[in-house]
Amino acid sequence: MKKSTIWLLAGVMAFTFFGLLYLQISYFRISLKMRNDQFEEAVSRSLYQVSKNLELDQTKKFLNQEIVDYQNKMGYKDPLTEKTITQTKQIKMTDPTGNPIMNIEYNSSQTTSFKSPKNTNAPRGGGNALAQASFNIQELLKQRYDYQRQLLDNVIYKLIQTSSSVPLDEKINFKTLNDNIKDELRYNGIELPFQFEIVDKNDRPVYKQESYAEPDKNALYTQVLYPNDPIDKLNYLRVSFPTKKDYLLSEISFLVPAFVFTLILLVTFIISIYLIFRQKRLSEMKSDFMNNMTHELKTPVSTISLAAQMLKDPSIMKSPEIFKHISSVINDETKRLSFQVEKVLQMSLFEKQKATLKFKELDVNDVIVNVANTFQLKVEKFGGKIDIDLEAGDTLVSADEMHFTNVLFNLLDNALKYRREDVTLELMIRTWNQNNKIYISVEDNGIGIKKEDAKKIFERFFRVSTGNLHDVKGFGLGLAYVKKIVEDHKGTIKVESELGQGTKFIISLFNIK
Incomplete structure (x- = not known):
């Protein structure tokens, strides 16, 4: 095989392998970024829901308190006629777009007096019981409407006016907050160890978990708490995940074996090309060796053959000096031939790989x-x-x-x-x-x-x-x-x-x- 062919083959294979390696690295980076974006979106969604849950909890507290207060105010105690009505009531709150943000159900026990007809403005129809009952129901519904409207007005007023003045540790149960964060993260598919702290608008810590370790600023996820509070009294929830990097890598770990096998193939390819060139070089040197060895073997054989023919001449035997010279030539050429044979044996030794x-x-x-x-x-x-x-x-x-x-x-x-x-x-x-x-x-x-x-x-x-x-x-x-x-x-x-x-x-x- 020509060197140019080997180089061309090596170039094509190198281009292919490096292209494949580049694509795998690019896919690895894109997958990692995509998984990171999904993770951040899930965390943001979870923290938003946590903030929303805190607001709902506070609203429920105010509402329950107002229910107790207004039940005492709206009750009637007429010894003549009274009736206790227990009902399940429901309050719904929606945002400007009409989407429900709160739905609260509670049991209300209310004692209502039904006074005699002579003391009411009920229509007189000759003791018409049906008309009297209708009038009483209308009065009851009106009372309920006024009660619920005034109740909601008071709750909203307290949320706006008094919520920001309540200390944070009274508004939030931090153990419950930790469980709430864990539940929301799990709901969004994240089950990782986390740590959190709450800071004010000046970045001063208001609350920190035990054994809280300061994370990198870029690794923090922040969510405002009680966003309707005045700006100067806003607090922020900060959550971090110490094992986030390991989690993201584990999510795309299926790509690692493909990447490793590609590297192994690349190394194998490089070694193969090196061995091809080395073997070609050895083959060329071996060919040169065989050509030279053929010449080196022919020369002493020819010399010995010529000397042997000269020894057949009877006149040579009569001259001791010539005989001695020819014998010396034969001896030298024999040693030379022996040396060449030794080299061939050494070559044979390498071919067998093991002596x-x-x-x-x-x-x-x-x-x-x-x-x-x-x-x-x-x-x-x-x-x-x-x-x-x-x-x-x-x-x-x-x-x-x-x-x-x-x-x-x-x-x-x-x-x-x-x-x-x-x-x-x-x-x-x-x-x-x-x-x-x-x-x-x-x-x-x-x-x-x-x-x-x-x-x-x-x-x-x-x-x-x-x-x-x-x-x-x-x-x-x-x-x-x-x-x-x-x-x-x-x-x-x-x-x-x-x-x-x-x-x-x-x-x-x-x-x-």
């Missing part, structure tokens, strides 16, 4: 001594030296001898490849113990590694450049192989390097307990 290791008890110091002695000849060939400092006392580890030895050879060979031409090559191998581990460091005084390259040196096929050229032979597998083997041994490896000063690799492995 087949044969663990056994090894003495790290002994392995280092053997490797150093073997590598000494190569170092001396370039005029260098190799030193060892084996401080570790606890040196036993569980490791695969062949692969562990190859790790040390690869690190030393890497130091040899990236040596500096202007100084004598110096290699140092150290061991020490710390925290039930043995540490092995391989240090050189070579060209060093740039900081940006130090992060990539353990990647497959990566090769550190010298200048603008990759002029050091290799395929970029050595250090990747080293890291893989160390990690398969449950160990760690890190690099410390300074450009132009040298490089140090530090390996840590667990000791055998």
